[in-house]
Amino acid sequence: MAIRQFVKFTVGDAEFGVEISQVREIIKLQEMVKVPDAPAYIEGLMNLRGSVLTVYNLRKRLGMQDKEFDENCKIITVYHNDLLVGFTVDSVNEIIRIDDERIEDTPASVPNVDRKFISKVVKLDENRLMIVLDLTNVFSPDEETEIREFISKNENKVLQ
Template sequence: MAEEMKVIVFTLGKEEYGIEVDKVRTIERLTSITRVPKTPEFVKGVINLRGVVIPVIDLRGRFGLPESDLGENARIIIVAANDLEVGFIVDSANDVIDVMSDTIESPPEVVGGIRAKYLSGVAKVSETRLLILLNLSEVLNRGEIIQLEQLGE
């Protein structure tokens, strides 16, 4: 029997992506980000969220997508990855939907310009709507997690 998974839907450009709800701590409005020197280009810096310093990554930059002006719908999705909280800047975070496990297929080599290793699958939500599911452990690879942990200290 297919299992149901709750997913938070967010956008980067025209594409819709999903992160499992249980990996998401909170979704915040864009706030001022303190730049940190000697970090990869896609690491925008750190924010102070209720007394906790959280590294922030621009997902567009991480995936090699063109940067865009962040509108008022832009959000920072705070996720938990390997005991580390990290913020992802996204164009918008829209809603929470249920995805059935039997609607998820392996990702093709490249989806919307993003390599398959960053993706856990593609869910067919309806006849015309596909949702690209992120593989958080690859989006944040081990070396980067160590770097980001040092930012948070």
């Protein structure tokens, strides 16, 4: 029996996880450059130690109601192909270790979340499930092209 590790976090009332192997780092919410005409789910750009980080609002990307950020909000950073991207989450709870036997394929109908983002479902206990997101599938190839163009047009605003 294999054990897998996940970063467990909340967005809205839901518990989510992402395989720890996808996560580059977890950082505090920082000041971002707002870019006019950016897609609604892009929160902004920031300079992360000399690299441009595009920050996505995971609430908006998952179709949830927006809310103000607070001191618990974090940014989970991942590499998508060769892009460094970040996702705002309401809070990061813990790193958890899960036996493979508690991990299941995503059911045919999952409410309120676009299925392309979901990789698995974890049974945390008898009454609680955690949706495992694949943060590298959060945008389509067309959106990725749009993001690359967006970064290239705006990175000088961030790296100055």
